[in-house]
Amino acid sequence: MTSVLPTIRVNVLFFGRIRELAGVREEPQEIPVDATLADLFASYTRRFPKLAEFRGSLVASRNQEFAAWDTQLKPGDEIAFLPPVSGG
Amino acid sequence: MPDNPINDRLELVKSPIDFDGLVRFVRAEKDGAIVTFDGFVRNESHGRASEYLEYEAYEAMAVAKMREIAEYLHDKFAVHRVAIVHRLGRLEISETSVFIAVSAPHRAAAFDACRYAIDTLKKTVPIWKKEYFADGAVWADGELPPAPRSSKSAS
Numbered sequence: 001m002t003s004v005l006p007t008i009r010v011n012v013l014f015f016g017r018i019r020e021l022a023g024v025r026e027e028p029q030e031i032p033v034d035a036t037l038a039d040l041f042a043s044y045t046r047r048f049p050k051l052a053e054f055r056g057s058l059v060a061s062r063n064q065e066f067a068a069w070d071t072q073l074k075p076g077d078e079i080a081f082l083p084p085v086s087g088g
Numbered sequence: 089m090p091d092n093p094i095n096d097r098l099e100l101v102k103s104p105i106d107f108d109g110l111v112r113f114v115r116a117e118k119d120g121a122i123v124t125f126d127g128f129v130r131n132e133s134h135g136r137a138s139e140y141l142e143y144e145a146y147e148a149m150a151v152a153k154m155r156e157i158a159e160y161l162h163d164k165f166a167v168h169r170v171a172i173v174h175r176l177g178r179l180e181i182s183e184t185s186v187f188i189a190v191s192a193p194h195r196a197a198a199f200d201a202c203r204y205a206i207d208t209l210k211k212t213v214p215i216w217k218k219e220y221f222a223d224g225a226v227w228a229d230g231e232l233p234p235a236p237r238s239s240k241s242a243s
Contacts, residue, residue, distance in 0.1 A: 015146055016216035017227045059235040061214075064149040066235035080146055080214075084230030087143065087150075087174055087215025088127050088186050088206060 006033045010073050012040070013080040018058065022048050031073065037062065038069040040079060058083060097171040098154040100147055105173050105187045114169040114191035121195040123202040127186040129179050133228070139220045143176045143185060146214040150174070153213045157205050165201040167192045172205060174215055185217075 007030045014022050022044065031040055037060040045052040060067050061080045073079065097113055107126065114122055129141050158170040168191040175185050188205050192198040210231060217228040 013146065015144060015214065016218075057232060059233050061146075061149060064146075064152050066233055068236040068239045071239040080149070082146065082214050082233070083216065083227065084232045085211070085214055086217040086228035086230030087145070087213050088210040 007031060008033055008035075008073065008075040010040070010075070010077045010079050012044075013078065015080065016083045018051065018054060018081055018083050021050055021054075035073055036069065037067060037071045037073065037079065040073065041069070041081060044081075054083065095169055096155070096158045097173065098151055098158055099173045100145055100150060101173055101175050102177050103175075105175055105184050107184065107187045107189070110171040110173060110187060110189045114171050114189045116168060116191065118193060119168050119191040120193050121198040122189055122191045123195070123198040124190075125186070125188040125202050125206045126184055127206065128184045129181050131181045133219050133221075136221050138181065139222060140181065141179045141185070141220065142218045143174070143179065144216050144218075145174070145176055147176075150213050150215055154209065157208050157212075160208075161190065161201040161205060165192065165197040165204070166194070167197055167201045170201070170205070172209065174209075174213070176215075 009028055009030055012029050013026050014024050019025055059082050060069060061082060062071055063078050097110065111122060111124060132138055154172045158172065161167045161170050171189040173187050179185055188202055190198050190202045190205065212233045219226055219228055
């Protein structure tokens, strides 16, 4: 038996041009227990290489608060990657 | 005593905004001024004729951020009530996308608070606009909301 790294499950949301690029609106995601927002985003750029171009022009949120990329995630967190906002 | 902010109206709607109702909502006998902001769809963007717009939002977070704006208005300006309503979905030229009404005993607070509310909404509330033209569509350039640089510095 190989040992299995412990993982947690978070829910990830996409909006605007990022949603169109990923083709995903919302999905649960298994990540390593010590993963940060940056790690989670990196896992998406591996899946959707074009996303990497947007890394510098996105902010991340955790549980509906803007969050730093080094934020460590917790089970059940609601994560979103937000392009520049343009309401009004 | 300031009103409980629960009396504010902070909403996302999918049908035309009832601005008369919002103005009536913020108006009370103790007030002397209401300032409103009516943001509506322009017929061009960067010199290209627009056909229509579509708005989408991270709805729960957008309402939470609108509530933060309203709470700030109560803290920093002597306002009575705040209404901030943003419409989502498809909007035609000249339709109102955002309406803000702020009441206060005196005009200066109402003007300052209303200006602060729309300026901050455009920077921090997670809403996105896609502009449709005769020959295609683009996501509007927006503003990147300020986020903490490090989780360690967060208090």
